Amino acid sequence: MKVRMQKTSAQANDCPQRDRSATKRYEGVQTFMWICEDNFAEVPFDKAHLLELILSPDNLNRAYKAVVGNKGSGCIDKMSCEQLLPWLLANKNELTSSLQQGTYRPNPVRRVEIPKDNGKKRLLGIPTVVDRLVQQAINQALTPIYERQFSRTSYGFRPNRSCHSALRKAQEIVEIGYRYVVDLDLERFFDTVNHSKLIEILSRTVTDGRVVSLIHRYLSSGVITRGLFEASEEGTPQGGPLSPLLSNIMLNELDKELELRGHPFVRYADDALIFCKSKRAAQRVKSSITRFIEGKLFLKVNREKTVVSYVRGVKFLGYSFYVNKGKCLLAVHPKTKTNMKAKLKELTSRSNGWGYERRKQKLKEYIRGWIGYYHLAQIKRLCLETDEWLRRRIRMCIWKAWKKHKTRIINIKRCGIAARQAYQWGNTRLGNWRIADSPILTRALSNENLKKAGYITLTDSYLEWYPK
Numbered sequence: 391m392k393v394r395m396q397k398t399s400a401q402a403n404d405c406p407q408r409d410r411s412a413t414k415r416y417e418g419v420q421t422f423m424w425i426c427e428d429n430f431a432e433v434p435f436d437k438a439h440l441l442e443l444i445l446s447p448d449n450l451n452r453a454y455k456a457v458v459g460n461k462g463s464g465c466i467d468k469m470s471c472e473q474l475l476p477w478l479l480a481n482k483n484e485l486t487s488s489l490q491q492g493t494y495r496p497n498p499v500r501r502v503e504i505p506k507d508n509g510k511k512r513l514l515g516i517p518t519v520v521d522r523l524v525q526q527a528i529n530q531a532l533t534p535i536y537e538r539q540f541s542r543t544s545y546g547f548r549p550n551r552s553c554h555s556a557l558r559k560a561q562e563i564v565e566i567g568y569r570y571v572v573d574l575d576l577e578r579f580f581d582t583v584n585h586s587k588l589i590e591i592l593s594r595t596v597t598d599g600r601v602v603s604l605i606h607r608y609l610s611s612g613v614i615t616r617g618l619f620e621a622s623e624e625g626t627p628q629g630g631p632l633s634p635l636l637s638n639i640m641l642n643e644l645d646k647e648l649e650l651r652g653h654p655f656v657r658y659a660d661d662a663l664i665f666c667k668s669k670r671a672a673q674r675v676k677s678s679i680t681r682f683i684e685g686k687l688f689l690k691v692n693r694e695k696t697v698v699s700y701v702r703g704v705k706f707l708g709y710s711f712y713v714n715k716g717k718c719l720l721a722v723h724p725k726t727k728t729n730m731k732a733k734l735k736e737l738t739s740r741s742n743g744w745g746y747e748r749r750k751q752k753l754k755e756y757i758r759g760w761i762g763y764y765h766l767a768q769i770k771r772l773c774l775e776t777d778e779w780l781r782r783r784i785r786m787c788i789w790k791a792w793k794k795h796k797t798r799i800i801n802i803k804r805c806g807i808a809a810r811q812a813y814q815w816g817n818t819r820l821g822n823w824r825i826a827d828s829p830i831l832t833r834a835l836s837n838e839n840l841k842k843a844g845y846i847t848l849t850d851s852y853l854e855w856y857p858k
Contacts (some may be wrong), residue, residue, distance in 0.1 A: 415710060422711060440598035445486055454478075457519065460687045465500045465518040466614050474519045489524070492600055496521050496621060498612035499627050507729060513581060515613055515627025525608065525632040528601065532635060535595060540638060541645035548657035553707045557720060560656045560663060564701050564718035568654055568665035569671040571704055572679070573694035574857070579660040581625040584688040585609050588626070588640055591756030634659070639686060640687065643711035646680055655705075658777060663706055672698040708724060709767060720767040730760060731776065738783040740790045740822065746843075747789065754846045763849040770856075773848035785835045786826035786846055807836035 488494040499515030545556035613620045626636045639797045648655050655664045680691045703710045712722040780836035799816035815830045
C-alpha cells in the first residue's frame with residue numbers, strides 16, 4: 391500500500407538552530423513561534439472560536455515543546471521529532487491554512503502491540519509527529535474547558551492528579567463505612583468507544599463545529615497494521631496526546647450518573663471502584679450501572695471481571711486494601727509482587743551478557759521507580775525478604791562472571807578469605823545458585839561489600855521515604 395505523506399509544497403533541508411532559543415533542550419522552539427507571528431490576531435477565544443485558540447502561536451509553540459520533549463518514535467511517514475522543526479519552517483502556512491479551511495486529513499496511526507500481564511496485548515496507535523503536534527494543541531485548548539466539568543474523584547490523565555491521589559481517596563471512602571465495592575471492568579474500552587456517542591457528548595460543550603469535525607477525522611483516520619490499512623469505525627487508540635482527554639470526556643458521563651445517584655466512587659481512566667455499605671446494595675449498583683454503561687454509553691462491561699466483593703484484597707492500581715482497627719491500609723497486591731520478582735529475576739539473569747555497571751544501573755532505576763510508586767503500602771517486611779533473595783541472585787551473577795577456577799580463587803582471596811578456603815571453594819563443583827548461598831561467598835560478597843560496590847537494595851530505598 392502506498393503511504394500518504396503529510397502534504398507539503400517544499401522540502402526543508404536546513405533550519406536555523408537556537409534562533410531565539412530559550413534553552414538548550416528546545417533548540418529552535420522559539421523559531422517556531424517566530425514563523426507563526428503573522429497569525430497574531432484579536433479574536434474572541436470563546437467556545438465558538440476554539441480553532442483560533444488552537445492555532446494561536448503560543449498554543450502551537452507549547453504543543454511543539456511537549457511533542458519534542460516526549461521524544462516519541464516515528465510513524466508511517468518516517469518523520470522523527472528532530473525533523474519536525476524543519477518541516478514546520480517549510481510547511482506551516484499550508485498546515486494552518488488546511489486546518490482553518492477544514493481540508494486537513496490526518497494520517498492513519500501505526501499499530502503497536504504491548505504485552506499485558508495476563509498474556510493478552512494492549513493495542514496502541516502511534517500518530518505521525520505532525521498529527522501529534524495538532525492533537526497536543528487541541529488537548530491544551532480543551533483541557534481547561536473540561537477540567538471544570540470533570541468529577542473530583544476522577545484522577546486519570548488529569549493535571550495535578552495521580553494514582554496516589556486516587557488511592558488516598560479510596561482509603562477515605564472505606565474509612566467512613568463503605569466496605570463493599572463494585573470493581574468495574576470495561577472490556578477493551580479504548581478500542582470500543584462509540585464515535586457517534588463521543589461526538590454527541592463533545593458537541594454539547596464544543597460549539598465550534600470545525601474543531602468537532604477535526605476530532606472526528608482523527609477518530610476515523612484508520613490504522614496501519616503490518617503494512618495494511620484498516621478502517622477505524624470505533625475506538626480512540628491509545629498512543630496519541632488526544633486519546634486520554636477523549637476517554638475522560640466519555641467516562642465523565644458515567645461519573646455524572648454515579649454522582650447523581652449518590653454513589654461514592656474513585657476512577658482512574660477506565661479502572662473504577664464504586665463503594666457501597668452492603669453486599670446487597672453493591673449487587674444492585676452493579677446491575678443498574680451495567681445497564682447504563684451498555685445502554686447509554688454503548689460500551690461493553692466485562693461481566694466476568696466486574697465483581698462485587700469486600701474491600702479486602704481488591705486490586706486497584708497495583709495495590710490492595712485491608713482494614714485494621716477502622717483504618718484502611720494499603721498493601722501490594724500479590725500479582726504485583728509476582729511481577730516485581732519476575733522483573734528482578736530478568737535483571738539478574740546469568741545469561742543477559744550485561745557487565746557489572748549496566749546491571750547495577752538497571753537495578754537502581756527499577757528499584758527506585760518501584761519503591762517510589764509502592765511506598766504507600768506497608769512493605770518493609772517484603773523489602774527485607776526480597777533483598778535477601780536479590781543479593782543471592784547478585785552473588786550468583788558475580789560468581790558466574792568469574793568463570794575460571796583460577797579467577798575465582800584470586801577474587802575470593804581479595805575479598806579476605808584465607809588461601810586454603812579460597813582454593814577449596816574456587817574448585818567446587820556446586821551449582822551457581824547453591825554456591826551463591828554458601829558461607830564462604832556470603833562472607834566474601836557480604837551485604838556491606840555489595841553496598842560499597844554500588845548495588846542498591848529495596849529496604850534502603852524504602853527507608854529514604856520513611857527514615858527511622
